[in-house]
Amino acid sequence: MATIRDVAKEAGVSVATVSRxxxxxGYAHEDTKKVVMAAVEKLNYKPNEVAxxxxxxxxxxxxxxxxxITNPFFPxxxxxxxxxxxxxxxRLIFGNSDEKRDKEIEYIDTFLQNNVxxxxxxxxxxxxxxxxxLEIPVVLLDRTAEELxxxxxxxxxxxxxxxxxxxxxxSTNIVLIRGPVEIKPVYERYIAALEELEQAExxxxxxxxxxxxxxxxxxxRQLFEQYPETDGIxxxxxxxxxxxxxxxxxxxxxxxxxxxxxxxxxxxxxALLHPPLSTIRQPAYEMGxxxxxxxxxxxxxxxxxxxxxxxxVSFVERQTxxxxxxxx
Amino acid sequence: MATIRDVAKEAGVSVATVSRxxxxxGYAHEDTKKVVMAAVEKLNYKPNEVAxxxxxxxxxxxxxxxxxITNPFFPxxxxxxxxxxxxxxxRLIFGNSDEKRDKEIEYIDTFLQNNVxxxxxxxxxxxxxxxxxLEIPVVLLDRTAEELxxxxxxxxxxxxxxxxxxxxxxSTNIVLIRGPVEIKPVYERYIAALEELEQAExxxxxxxxxxxxxxxxxxxRQLFEQYPETDGIxxxxxxxxxxxxxxxxxxxxxxxxxxxxxxxxxxxxxALLHPPLSTIRQPAYEMGxxxxxxxxxxxxxxxxxxxxxxxxVSFVERQTxxxxxxxx
DNA sequence: GCTAAATATGTAAACGGTTACACATAATAT
DNA sequence: ATATTATGTGTAACCGTTTACATATTTAGC
Numbered sequence: 013m014a015t016i017r018d019v020a021k022e023a024g025v026s027v028a029t030v031s032r033x034x035x036x037x038g039y040a041h042e043d044t045k046k047v048v049m050a051a052v053e054k055l056n057y058k059p060n061e062v063a064x065x066x067x068x069x070x071x072x073x074x075x076x077x078x079x080x081i082t083n084p085f086f087p088x089x090x091x092x093x094x095x096x097x098x099x100x101x102x103r104l105i106f107g108n109s110d111e112k113r114d115k116e117i118e119y120i121d122t123f124l125q126n127n128v129x130x131x132x133x134x135x136x137x138x139x140x141x142x143x144x145x146l147e148i149p150v151v152l153l154d155r156t157a158e159e160l161x162x163x164x165x166x167x168x169x170x171x172x173x174x175x176x177x178x179x180x181x182x183s184t185n186i187v188l189i190r191g192p193v194e195i196k197p198v199y200e201r202y203i204a205a206l207e208e209l210e211q212a213e214x215x216x217x218x219x220x221x222x223x224x225x226x227x228x229x230x231x232x233r234q235l236f237e238q239y240p241e242t243d244g245i246x247x248x249x250x251x252x253x254x255x256x257x258x259x260x261x262x263x264x265x266x267x268x269x270x271x272x273x274x275x276x277x278x279x280x281x282x283a284l285l286h287p288p289l290s291t292i293r294q295p296a297y298e299m300g301x302x303x304x305x306x307x308x309x310x311x312x313x314x315x316x317x318x319x320x321x322x323x324x325v326s327f328v329e330r331q332t333x334x335x336x337x338x339x340x
Numbered sequence: 341m342a343t344i345r346d347v348a349k350e351a352g353v354s355v356a357t358v359s360r361x362x363x364x365x366g367y368a369h370e371d372t373k374k375v376v377m378a379a380v381e382k383l384n385y386k387p388n389e390v391a392x393x394x395x396x397x398x399x400x401x402x403x404x405x406x407x408x409i410t411n412p413f414f415p416x417x418x419x420x421x422x423x424x425x426x427x428x429x430x431r432l433i434f435g436n437s438d439e440k441r442d443k444e445i446e447y448i449d450t451f452l453q454n455n456v457x458x459x460x461x462x463x464x465x466x467x468x469x470x471x472x473x474l475e476i477p478v479v480l481l482d483r484t485a486e487e488l489x490x491x492x493x494x495x496x497x498x499x500x501x502x503x504x505x506x507x508x509x510x511s512t513n514i515v516l517i518r519g520p521v522e523i524k525p526v527y528e529r530y531i532a533a534l535e536e537l538e539q540a541e542x543x544x545x546x547x548x549x550x551x552x553x554x555x556x557x558x559x560x561r562q563l564f565e566q567y568p569e570t571d572g573i574x575x576x577x578x579x580x581x582x583x584x585x586x587x588x589x590x591x592x593x594x595x596x597x598x599x600x601x602x603x604x605x606x607x608x609x610x611a612l613l614h615p616p617l618s619t620i621r622q623p624a625y626e627m628g629x630x631x632x633x634x635x636x637x638x639x640x641x642x643x644x645x646x647x648x649x650x651x652x653v654s655f656v657e658r659q660t661x662x663x664x665x666x667x668x
Numbered sequence: 669g670c671t672a673a674a675t676a677t678g679t680a681a682a683c684g685g686t687t688a689c690a691c692a693t694a695a696t697a698t
Numbered sequence: 699a700t701a702t703t704a705t706g707t708g709t710a711a712c713c714g715t716t717t718a719c720a721t722a723t724t725t726a727g728c
Binding site: 025026027028029032038039040041044063065066067068069 | 704705706707708709710712713714715
């Protein structure tokens with residue numbers, strides 16, 4: 013790898029001049045510029061980011077912590093982040109936290125050690141203190157806290173909406189599958205849905221499940237044994253909903269005639285289920301992009317009008333819920 | 341952030357001594373060690389990786405390039421890589437290439453500028469020259485080339501196997517959905533399947549599709565218009581298979597009685613389809629982990645017995661193919 | 669008790685950039 | 699013609715580490 017010194021020698025100027033030409037800072041004669049650029053070209057010189065980062069005390073790196081990219085909801089967000097940042101020349105250091113505090117701390121530490129200019133994290137509420145005394149900007153993604161800027165979606169409306177959908181379409185024996193209560197957004201939508209259901213005069217049962225395929229399958233199997241009369245299911249996410257759907261079909265229950273089902277997230281493959289899954293859509297990609305945008309503003313010390321950006325969710329009507337008119 | 345100088349001052353020693361204690365290199369008196377470690381503790385000192393990386397000309401960073409983490413096959417691999425590397429203190433700089441040469445080059449450049457110690461990449465065959473004259477180790481993942489170490493799966497057997505499955509279970513009008521031919525592994529399995537089919541006395545039709553949901557849906561719709569007599573489909577990946585499955589169900593065709601369908605990859609959600617999708621499994625997580633393992637060996641200059649690691653694929657028998665006995 | 673080897677620690681030069689500062693020259697104003 | 703300002707370029711310090719080298723002190727060997 014050619015260094016700035018090689019270029020300087022090749023061009024017959026000092027390193028300072030090369031640096032100035034490369035960065036377009038300070039003065040440099042037109043002719044000198046040409047000579048320098050020719051040398052740069054010839055040696056295929058690319059400035060070493062590490063050296064630059066050391067002096068400036070900031071890199072072009074941004075840390076991203078997500079719970080688990082194996083859950084299709086997060087890659088979507090990650091791409092939103094990446095695609096936006098990429099345009100500004102930022103690169104991502106990435107880590108999965110598995111919602112574990114120590115992994116999170118480990119990543120934060122190494123991010124800092126690498127002079128990242130900012131961080132985006134989907135972190136568990138409890139551990140936010142990890143981000144507290146950082147001198148670099150942090151944006152929370154899919155999570156919230158008072159003290160930190162955040163981009164997230166309207167879980168409350170989402171939960172309400174899911175409940176409303178089933179209610180409006182005539183379900184009266186509803187099972188609400190609650191995800192892990194430690195995960196704030198998941199808990200919020202659960203609470204919102206529960207409230208909405210309790211206000212209606214319907215039967216409500218709550219079941220617990222993890223957010224994973226295995227968890228969903230276990231839950232779904234139990235569900236029909238415990239509550240065979242169920243005619244509506246609100247799942248904590250699409251994966252669990254898919255598991256429920258599979259169980260429904262396996263049991264020969266007609267959907268949406270006998271039972272309605274609604275998921276959460278609108279991850280890509282829900283549209284590929286049969287019947288296609290009705291769900292509450294979170295704009296994952298957009299959330300990622302917005303978080304990136306907010307972070308860059310922070311980095312550039314721009315005025316920020318809203319530090320807490322709540323993106324709207326929407327009901328994606330597919331075929332596991334009935335048409336609104338045709339209540340059975 | 342505390343620097344080594346702060347620690348040195350606090351401990352009343354020189355920076356060299358602090359460095360030696362931190363790295364366990366050279367001599368250091370037991371008492372001195374204690375004093376230094378106390379200062380480290382007190383100031384919560386973490387060595388700056390950037391400075392270290394500058395001097396050593398190598399970081400603890402590894403570059404990872406994948407085509408698109410939005411395709412669930414890749415996050416699985418990414419986690420394999422990450423989980424393995426994480427144990428050795430390496431961190432990932434990550435980029436999606438979208439199979440585009442210029443994005444790939446851009447990432448490679450910035451990886452290099454950040455002194456990564458190695459790279460893992462799923463790169464398109466044509467652009468391998470990008471990696472040619474690098475002085476750091478590179479491991480190809482899910483792709484192959486003569487010159488570079490690689491971890492991939494046995495596409496040929498996979499393609500053959502998929503064909504064999506449908507053949508053995510009695511399909512005679514088979515549509516083979518071919519993915520983008522530029523993507524080597526996808527092309528290889530296609531060719532292998534085609535060969536196997538052509539040797540048998542069955543009708544074979546080839547259709548093209550992208551690897552995405554949209555592409556799959558378009559292809560599936562056309563499929564039954566063009567070839568209504570189809571009784572077997574080999575899809576280029578699970579996503580396309582899921583699209584085909586949906587179309588099959590929509591048309592009320594019985595599966596696996598009237599038509600058999602087999603996917604490729606065994607991404608998580610295939611098990612959640614109804615009926616669950618039969619597919620050829622690539623051990624994505626394992627592939628990622630093996631690539632990481634190989635890379636670390638390279639980095640440590642260890643002897644490497646096999647530079648090209650081909651992992652086996654397997655047939656995952658679920659319910660879109662018939663039992664072998666029960667040919668209709 | 670003297671020499672050689674082992675232990676302990678500090679000084680300063682790297683690593684590859686950026687930039688404050690000094691200095692020289694050219695352009696402009698008076 | 700002289701003072702002032704703008705332009706152009708180089709020198710060297712700095713960012714936070716590591717490490718070669720020098721030096722001082724122990725310890726061991728005989």
